[in-house]
Amino acid sequence: AAAGGDRGAAAVALSLYATAYAQVASASLRRLGAAVDGAAQKPGRADDQVEALERSVPLWPALADLDAILAAHAGRTAPLLPARALLDPLAREWINYQSARFADRLERLVAEETWAPLDASGAAGWHAASVVDLFSLFMQTLKAFLAMPLPHSAEWSHDVCRVADLICNQYVNRMLQQLGPRARLVPAKPRPELQLMDKARGTFMRAFAQQRDGPQPFAQGLAGLAGQGGQGGGGGQAIAPSGSGSDPQRNGPVAFGALGNGRGTAVRAKQTRRSTEAARTSVEHMCVRLNSLAFAHSQLAVLRGFVTAAWEQLHIEDARDERTGHKYADTLLRASDGTLRIAAREVGMHLGTRVCFVDTRERILDELHAMPIGPRHGALAAALEDVVAPALETIMSLVGDETVRTHAILGVCCGAVSAYERVILDGGELRIYEVKDAPILRADVDALAAFFVAKDSQGHAQGVPEHLVETAMRRLHSVLELFEAGSPALISQFASAPEADPLKGLTKHNIARVLIHRPDDAARKWVKERAKALTDLLTRHEHTNVHVDELLPQDVLKLGSRAAERESELEGAEDARRMSLPSQLQPSAEEVATRIELKRPSAR
Numbered sequence: 001a002a003a004g005g006d007r008g009a010a011a012v013a014l015s016l017y018a019t020a021y022a023q024v025a026s027a028s029l030r031r032l033g034a035a036v037d038g039a040a041q042k043p044g045r046a047d048d049q050v051e052a053l054e055r056s057v058p059l060w061p062a063l064a065d066l067d068a069i070l071a072a073h074a075g076r077t078a079p080l081l082p083a084r085a086l087l088d089p090l091a092r093e094w095i096n097y098q099s100a101r102f103a104d105r106l107e108r109l110v111a112e113e114t115w116a117p118l119d120a121s122g123a124a125g126w127h128a129a130s131v132v133d134l135f136s137l138f139m140q141t142l143k144a145f146l147a148m149p150l151p152h153s154a155e156w157s158h159d160v161c162r163v164a165d166l167i168c169n170q171y172v173n174r175m176l177q178q179l180g181p182r183a184r185l186v187p188a189k190p191r192p193e194l195q196l197m198d199k200a201r202g203t204f205m206r207a208f209a210q211q212r213d214g215p216q217p218f219a220q221g222l223a224g225l226a227g228q229g230g231q232g233g234g235g236g237q238a239i240a241p242s243g244s245g246s247d248p249q250r251n252g253p254v255a256f257g258a259l260g261n262g263r264g265t266a267v268r269a270k271q272t273r274r275s276t277e278a279a280r281t282s283v284e285h286m287c288v289r290l291n292s293l294a295f296a297h298s299q300l301a302v303l304r305g306f307v308t309a310a311w312e313q314l315h316i317e318d319a320r321d322e323r324t325g326h327k328y329a330d331t332l333l334r335a336s337d338g339t340l341r342i343a344a345r346e347v348g349m350h351l352g353t354r355v356c357f358v359d360t361r362e363r364i365l366d367e368l369h370a371m372p373i374g375p376r377h378g379a380l381a382a383a384l385e386d387v388v389a390p391a392l393e394t395i396m397s398l399v400g401d402e403t404v405r406t407h408a409i410l411g412v413c414c415g416a417v418s419a420y421e422r423v424i425l426d427g428g429e430l431r432i433y434e435v436k437d438a439p440i441l442r443a444d445v446d447a448l449a450a451f452f453v454a455k456d457s458q459g460h461a462q463g464v465p466e467h468l469v470e471t472a473m474r475r476l477h478s479v480l481e482l483f484e485a486g487s488p489a490l491i492s493q494f495a496s497a498p499e500a501d502p503l504k505g506l507t508k509h510n511i512a513r514v515l516i517h518r519p520d521d522a523a524r525k526w527v528k529e530r531a532k533a534l535t536d537l538l539t540r541h542e543h544t545n546v547h548v549d550e551l552l553p554q555d556v557l558k559l560g561s562r563a564a565e566r567e568s569e570l571e572g573a574e575d576a577r578r579m580s581l582p583s584q585l586q587p588s589a590e591e592v593a594t595r596i597e598l599k600r601p602s603a604r
Contacts, residue, residue, distance in 0.1 A: 087150060095159050098141055102134075102167040109133055110174045115288045126398050127291040134171060135299040138164040142303065146310045149582040154319050157307055158328040164303065165335040168296055172336070172343045175289060179346075182353045182547065187365065189542050190428035278359035279391040283408075286351040287398040290408055293344050294401045296336070297560045298568045304333045305572030313581050341559045348407035349549050352415025357422075360387040364419050370430040375437040380420065381447040388416060388451075401564070407557055410464050413452040414472050414549040420448060421476055421548065424483070425513040433517050438484040445476060468556065472548045478505025482514045487523040490515055499537075500544050503551065509541045 109130040117126045125132075145160055146152065308329060311318070318329045356364060363383045369375045392409060399405040424433065424441060433441070449470070454463035482490060482505055490511050500509040512534050515523045527534060 091150070091156050092159075094145075095156070095163060098160065099163045099166075102137065102141075102163060103170070105137055106134065106167055106171055106174070110171070110178075115285050117284075117288050117291075125291065125295065126287060126400075127295045128288055131171070131292040131295050131299075134167070135296070135303070138167075138299075138303060139306070142307065142310075143579060146307075146314065146581060147579075152314055152316055154311060154316050154328040155321070157311065157316070158321070158332060161303065161307060161333050162335070165300075165333055168300065168336045169339045172293065172296070172339050175292070176343060176346060179289075179350050182350055183543070185350075185353045186357050186546060187361075189422070189426045189538070276387055276390045279355045279387065280394050282354045282359055283351060283391050283394040284398065286347060286354070287395060287408070289347050290344060290351075290399055290404050291401075293340050293347065294399075294404045294560060297340050298564065300333045300336060301560075301565045301568035302572035302575070305569030306576045307332060307572075308569075309573035309576035310579075310581060313576065337559075341555070341557070344404060344407045344559050345411075345549075345554075345557065348409075348411030349414055349547070350411070351408055352411030352413065353418070353547070354415075355388065355391050355412055356415035356419040359391070363387050364416075365422060368420075368423050369433075370427065371432060375433060375440045377440055377443060378447075380444040381451070384416070384448070384451050388412065401560065403558055403560055406464065407559075409452065410468060410472075410557065411549075413464050413469060414547065414552075416448060416452070417472050417476055417548045418546065420444065421479065421545070424517075425479065425510065427517065431517050432519050433483060433514075434519060435484065435486055438480065441483055442480055445473065445480060449473060468552065471552055474551055475503060475505060475545065475548060479510055479514075481505055482510060487515060487518050487520050487526070491522065491526050500541050502545055509537060509544060512537055 113128055113130045115128055118129045118132060119125060142157075142160060142164075146157065310316075311329075318327050320326065321328055321331065324331060360383070363386065364380075368379055368383060391412060395405060395408045395412070399408055423431065449466075452464045452469050453461045453466045456462050493506065494508055494511050497506050497508050497511060498504065500507050516527055516534065518524070
């Protein structure tokens with residue numbers, strides 16, 4: 001009738017057909033209605049509701065055809081059935097079921113993860129197998145869902161992606177939990193009894209004054225000097241703080257004692273090899289984590305491109321999320337962006353802390369500027385080249401994404417600056433600094449900045465952006481001004497200074513830490529008179545100013561470039577176009593004509 005042009009007859013015929021169809025299909029619809037009611041009454045029966053949804057799938061294409069015919073030829077505007085409203089409870093249960101499935105897979109993947117690279121050769125990527133498995137599961141689930149011939153909505157797809165976002169966040173959090181707090185990597189600050197420490201210092205300084213500018217045999221090493229200090233100081237003993245070079249378990253005294261004799265070169269070479277190998281192992285495992293975060297970021301973009309292209313193929317219109325007020329496309333798979341960026345920063349800082357406080361501890365924390373040699377030009381630069389540069393080379397070779405690589409190298413930079421602050425401010429009784437040593441310390445800081453900025457011959461930074469290095473060293477520059485001031489000047493400023501401030505150098509806490517390591521009479525007398533109060537001050541701020549990354553803004557670095565993200569989205573879109581997706585239940589007029597083999601009458 002419609003093909004012949006008699007639209008009135010077509011309307012009557014199709015209305016009768018619709019009534020007959022509803023009667024024939026009533027049994028199936030009643031069963032589906034019962035399944036929907038069951039989903040509302042027994043929300044915990046996920047398997048039953050998922051099965052009901054899958055059983056109902058063959059019904060929807062027929063209903064879509066009928067609705068399309070009625071809309072095109074009978075003037076009907078309302079659908080025969082409110083399909084989305086009817087299916088919504090079942091779709092929600094299906095999404096909840098996938099959420100539980102994702103969570104179960106996450107637990108198994110994290111429990112089995114060793115953070116070894118998926119492919120050590122680098123051909124398949126220097127990231128973890130667990131992140132690949134997880135995102136393969138996300139993509140397979142989205143493909144299976146969108147392939148169902150259902151009246152899809154942007155809200156349903158967005159909710160499936162929201163579950164994937166949530167699981168990605170949990171994966172990242174579990175990664176950080178396995179790393180543990182950075183505080184456990186940092187040796188405790190020395191907490192000396194200052195009265196006893198002062199007695200040992202007198203002996204140190206007598207030996208130091210005699211031999212600093214002349215030959216340095218030091219056959220007995222620091223152990224011998226410490227013993228002399230105990231005898232010459234009225235029976236007192238030098239306190240060996242945790243993390244100092246006097247710890248015999250870390251070869252501190254033996255190494256320092258050997259530096260002046262023929263064994264020095266061999267001992268130094270052995271320390272360098274040990275530190276380099278330890279740093280390389282640590283860096284490799286951290287690079288797997290960093291690359292896994294970069295992979296997750298890129299795969300989220302792939303999923304986002306796939307879903308938006310699938311919406312286009314299925315004629316799914318974007319809508320506004322009533323919960324947030326944003327369009328679904330604007331927030332699709334965006335919840336993890338901040339978590340991934342924060343995690344990359346934290347993993348990078350963890351890497352730097354491990355390299356500079358654990359792996360290279362002997363050369364930096366234990367040995368640098370320690371007695372009996374004391375402060376000397378070029379010592380820090382040599383240590384950086386010997387034990388830190390190999391760690392950076394490993395990062396450069398294993399981390400391909402430039403933004404992720406910057407996270408890692410900035411972490412090592414912050415770790416090195418934090419370790420140097422520890423050396424000059426909390427070095428224990430092994431460190432003694434005079435005002436004339438300030439140029440050496442200033443040269444150290446300049447070398448530290450130059451090492452990480454790494455300017456080329458044209459003056460362009462090839463390493464960490466210069467402004468980030470300067471921000472990380474802001475407090476250190478302020479502290480160096482204290483080393484350049486005489487002890488009487490520092491003593492006069494102590495009373496008016498704030499007790500502690502992470503951004504300032506001139507504080508009671510820092511002045512005390514500088515004067516404790518001064519050998520002059522004014523400083524020693526002042527420390528001795530206030531030993532109990534200063535010990536309490538140091539104890540109170542034992543965990544203050546430990547890490548310099550607290551000086552950096554939280555969003556100082558991003559994860560991935562916009563160009564790389566766009567490339568990943570295009571990859572996902574291409575995947576969706578290659579996939580055979582069912583036509584949406586609200587097809588175009590051309591699709592309706594093709595499906596029911598009707599041709600419009602030609603104009604005469």
